Amino acid sequence: MRNVDKLIEEALGEEEAELLRAIGEEPGFVERAMGMFGAGVRWMVVFMMVGQTFLFLAGIWAAWGFFDATDPVIQLRWGLPAAVLLLGSLAVKLAVAPAIHANQIMRELKRIELRIVRTRQSESG
Numbered sequence: 001m002r003n004v005d006k007l008i009e010e011a012l013g014e015e016e017a018e019l020l021r022a023i024g025e026e027p028g029f030v031e032r033a034m035g036m037f038g039a040g041v042r043w044m045v046v047f048m049m050v051g052q053t054f055l056f057l058a059g060i061w062a063a064w065g066f067f068d069a070t071d072p073v074i075q076l077r078w079g080l081p082a083a084v085l086l087l088g089s090l091a092v093k094l095a096v097a098p099a100i101h102a103n104q105i106m107r108e109l110k111r112i113e114l115r116i117v118r119t120r121q122s123e124s125g
Contacts, residue, residue, distance in 0.1 A: 055085050055088045055089035056086065059083075
């Protein structure tokens with residue numbers, strides 16, 4: 001992936017390369033997820049994060065009961081809810097990933113648009 005970045009940097013003009021250096025590296029997953037709070041669906045993201053946290057903590061509590069149980073029937077009574085709660089927590093967390101990916105694609109499209117505009121400006125002027 002870094003070779004592609006080098007090729008792009010070599011193809012850019014000095015002004016564009018300076019602009020991209022000022023922008024910096026791509027943000028990590030946590031930074032992108034926290035960036036979702038600034039979107040127009042902030043209330044939904046907050047609701048999903050609170051729900052995911054609740055499911056995760058309830059799943060950990062049920063897993064604790066599963067590992068403390070000695071009778072197989074009691075283990076099932078704790079283990080099945082623990083599995084369902086933890087998988088539900090994972091599903092909610094993964095539901096944010098497509099929105100993060102869409103934001104990343106939009107950011108790249110904006111960069112391409114900027115390059116096209118600058119290329120047209122340099123050709124006409």
